[in-house]
Amino acid sequence: EDKVVQSPLSLVVHEGDTVTLNCSYEVTNFRSLLWYKQEKKAPTFLFMLTSSGIEKKSGRLSSILDKKELFSILNITATQTGDSAVYLCAGGNSGNTPLVFGKGTRLSVIA
């Protein structure tokens, strides 16, 4: 059975800290790993990774995929209170079945 496991489940940091969120996956015919951010509304897309070792960056957020060890990390540097959210990781295959979501990591950034 396909599964995606995220850790930690929750995290509290102070503004300015750097955080690393983890995602491991077991997805048949794996093709892509996606990260979403969910505040008090619908999840919004952050990154999609398909190749190992290539870092995706968007401002203070970055992510990398390791297809050999079957995991991805999401880094957030110089955290701000606006980064407080649930971060979801999902694994996708060649398109025959829906994305498999992890349970998410709840990040709280305090001033």
Place this chain on the structure above:
Amino acid sequence: DADVTQTPRNRITKTGKRIMLECSQTKGHDRMYWYRQDPGLGLRLIYYSFDVKDINKGEISDGYSVSRQAQAKFSLSLESAIPNQTALYFCATSDYTNRGRNEQFFGPGTRLTVL
């Protein structure tokens, strides 16, 4: 994402009532999904549809049914609502022709409370 809309946005109902949640999209996507979200349990897939004639059960389909009325519309029904169906429900879409991306786009959610 305004391209995926859900109605109603909030609903309070009583045990035993039949409830329909509706989802519409203007993205032109062929694939649509229904999820529920509960604290600590993440997103759980209820049903999904890869085209108008295709309906598939997800991991928690018991107590739910769906109808794909058109490519742009996908409805979720609770035939006889029960309190443990109280949750946040999301509709999502994706594009088969661009399936290499796998990306799903979510509606704003419907908060359902069953008393």
